[in-house]
Amino acid sequence: MDTSEDILQQSSPDLVRGPDTTRAAKAARLSPSFISWLQAGPMMLVFLAFFLIPLVFVVIVSFWDYNEYQLLPAFSGRGYTDTFEGCIAQLPDLCTIGRTYVKTLKLCVMVWAITLFIGFWVAYFLAFHVKSKTWQMGLSLLCTIPFWTSNVIRMIAWIPLLGRNGLVNSGLVKSGLINQPLEWLLFSEFSVVLALVHLFTFFMVVPIFNSMVRIDKSLIEAAYDAGATGFQTLVNVIIPLAKPGIVIGSIFVITIVMGDFITIGVMGGQQIASAGKIIETRVNALQFPAAAANAVILLIITFLIITMMSRIVDIKKEL
Amino acid sequence: MTEGRPRSFYVLAIFFAAYVLFLYGPMIAIYVLSFQGPQGGLTFPMNGVSTFWLQKLFQGTGIVDLGAAFRRSLLLGIIVMAVTVVLSVAAGMAFRRKFKAQSILFYSAIASLIVPSIITSLGISLEFRIIDDLIKAHWNENFETSMGLLTSGLGAHLTWTLPFGLLIMFAIFNRFDPRLEEAARDLGATPWQAFRHVVLPIILPSVIGIGLFGFTLSWDELARSSQAIGAVNTLPLDLQGLTTTVTNPDIYALGTIISAVSFAVITLALGTIHMLNKRQAAKGSDAGKGLV
Numbered sequence: 363m364d365t366s367e368d369i370l371q372q373s374s375p376d377l378v379r380g381p382d383t384t385r386a387a388k389a390a391r392l393s394p395s396f397i398s399w400l401q402a403g404p405m406m407l408v409f410l411a412f413f414l415i416p417l418v419f420v421v422i423v424s425f426w427d428y429n430e431y432q433l434l435p436a437f438s439g440r441g442y443t444d445t446f447e448g449c450i451a452q453l454p455d456l457c458t459i460g461r462t463y464v465k466t467l468k469l470c471v472m473v474w475a476i477t478l479f480i481g482f483w484v485a486y487f488l489a490f491h492v493k494s495k496t497w498q499m500g501l502s503l504l505c506t507i508p509f510w511t512s513n514v515i516r517m518i519a520w521i522p523l524l525g526r527n528g529l530v531n532s533g534l535v536k537s538g539l540i541n542q543p544l545e546w547l548l549f550s551e552f553s554v555v556l557a558l559v560h561l562f563t564f565f566m567v568v569p570i571f572n573s574m575v576r577i578d579k580s581l582i583e584a585a586y587d588a589g590a591t592g593f594q595t596l597v598n599v600i601i602p603l604a605k606p607g608i609v610i611g612s613i614f615v616i617t618i619v620m621g622d623f624i625t626i627g628v629m630g631g632q633q634i635a636s637a638g639k640i641i642e643t644r645v646n647a648l649q650f651p652a653a654a655a656n657a658v659i660l661l662i663i664t665f666l667i668i669t670m671m672s673r674i675v676d677i678k679k680e681l
Numbered sequence: 682m683t684e685g686r687p688r689s690f691y692v693l694a695i696f697f698a699a700y701v702l703f704l705y706g707p708m709i710a711i712y713v714l715s716f717q718g719p720q721g722g723l724t725f726p727m728n729g730v731s732t733f734w735l736q737k738l739f740q741g742t743g744i745v746d747l748g749a750a751f752r753r754s755l756l757l758g759i760i761v762m763a764v765t766v767v768l769s770v771a772a773g774m775a776f777r778r779k780f781k782a783q784s785i786l787f788y789s790a791i792a793s794l795i796v797p798s799i800i801t802s803l804g805i806s807l808e809f810r811i812i813d814d815l816i817k818a819h820w821n822e823n824f825e826t827s828m829g830l831l832t833s834g835l836g837a838h839l840t841w842t843l844p845f846g847l848l849i850m851f852a853i854f855n856r857f858d859p860r861l862e863e864a865a866r867d868l869g870a871t872p873w874q875a876f877r878h879v880v881l882p883i884i885l886p887s888v889i890g891i892g893l894f895g896f897t898l899s900w901d902e903l904a905r906s907s908q909a910i911g912a913v914n915t916l917p918l919d920l921q922g923l924t925t926t927v928t929n930p931d932i933y934a935l936g937t938i939i940s941a942v943s944f945a946v947i948t949l950a951l952g953t954i955h956m957l958n959k960r961q962a963a964k965g966s967d968a969g970k971g972l973v
Contacts, residue, residue, distance in 0.1 A: 398775045402780065416803075416808045417804050433810070504701055511897070512940065514903060516707065519708050525723065624903055641799050
């Protein structure tokens with residue numbers, strides 16, 4: 363991209379005029395790769411200092427020892443043995459960590475299935491049924507705005523609706539469908555799933571919508587012309603072409619739910635265990651190596667899930 | 682495909698409307714409930730209408746030191762926004778040509794986005810604890826901590842906002858015509874001039890979008906702050922702390938105030954983007970007008 367200027371400068375330096383000539387000469391002397399480093403370096407440094415090195419520390423500390431109140435920097439597998447305590451003795455029953463992961467995965471699958479269903483059809487509507495660009499922009503924005511507002515507020519927003527005396531319960535009681543308020547609406551697994559779907563369907567809608575708008579409309583017309591029914595077009599044309607978006611959205615939703623501890627904490631009334639919640643509990647007890655060991659386990663499982671899913675699609679190509 | 686609207690349009694339109702209602706309904710409920718009368722409870726029906734609970738927050742007689750947390754969150758949000766915009770635009774420019782470590786940066790950003798927040802947060806807190814211990818052991822025994830709002834807190838927020846900034850830059854440059862910039866250079870612009878007078882004006886609306894993501898994501902950030910923010914709390918952390926002891930509508934009032942800031946920023950950003958787009962459409966071509 364610099365070539366035109368370089369050639370210009372070499373062939374007839376007088377052509378590059380103006381008060382900036384010296385600066386231009388200086389800039390031209392900087393090699394392109396040096397400029398790239400200057401441009402990308404700061405962001406790389408932030409990721410290095412606040413993401414990559416911290417991850418390394420998580421792994422290191424997971425092998426340290428600890429007592430009631432501090433870290434002891436000496437090699438120990440205690441973080442892991444404490445975590446898996448009783449796992450072999452209790453076989454064939456699951457130990458605490460096993461049960462927690464099964465529970466987290468169950469939540470994951472439920473939230474994934476629901477967000478995929480909602481996200482797919484919302485994206486489908488926006489991509490194929492909304493014809494005007496202005497409307498498409500406006501409606502996409504309508505779906506995005508909540509993402510820019512606070513998650514906690516969007517969680518507590520369910521309290522007046524789902525609580526014991528909330529709108530749903532009082533409505534159901536008044537209509538005579540139930541005699542007394544349902545207790546499982548709030549601070550339950552139900553409310554956790556509901557809140558997670560409410561918060562994170564956005565992460566499904568965006569990538570699926572992105573894949574769908576890139577689908578050449580003439581392909582769909584060709585399918586119809588060739589006699590395909592709407593359902594056949596959906597299954598054989600649209601879904602395969604929207605697959606990258608579906609996979610990326612699924613990765614987002616699954617990793618968020620796997621590591622979530624806030625939604626599960628707030629909406630589960632701090633009563634439901636999850637993979638993320640264990641880490642928080644250990645940190646609050648100042649058992650950092652155990653927290654780190656749990657973080658490593660969570661990281662490995664998340665990584666495995668992502669690897670399996672990205673087998674289906676090359677993420678880098680799709681962005 | 683076929684003339685008129687197919688039946689599926691109406692079915693999906695209703696589905697979409699239901700989704701939007703699902704998104705906004707609960708939020709609107711708490712905005713309304715924060716105007717409960719002084720005797721009002723946590724749920725409908727409204728027991729009179731007043732600004733009692735909002736006033737209570739501002740008087741500082743309520744549940745948290747709202748003012749201090751508010752200022753901290755605002756300060757952090759603005760700094761995160763500025764850093765996110767500058768670093769994302771710079772890195773986005775770098776990605777327009779090949780450079781070594783390109784894929785390292787790309788995968789770091791993606792990983793930072795999808796590695797569970799609690800792990801990043803824990804890692805940062807461990808990192809700073811270890812730095813503290815080193816300082817205490819080797820330099821200064823009385824050293825307190827290097828963790829804080831603008832050190833570990835800022836870093837934690839950036840690991841969340843920068844990937845969004847970078848992805849938005851990718852989207853911008855995917856549909857950016859590099860010939861415009863080449864033309865500028867052919868006309869004798871320095872690389873900086875080409876960026877300042879050609880590239881930046883064209884991408885400015887999207888850059889404001891990056892700023893919008895930067896501020897709002899930081900303003901509402903919770904999971905990454907949880908372990909890495911240090912001794913003081915941000916506004917969302919205070920709010921989260923209150924959820925375990927909800928007894929009266931002041932928690933809704935706090936939620937409404939936090940949301941009001943979000944909506945003010947969203948409106949400001951979208952308004953500016955709209956204005957810039959309109960101006961670009963009107964005066965986009967300056968053919969024949971000479972150098973700016």
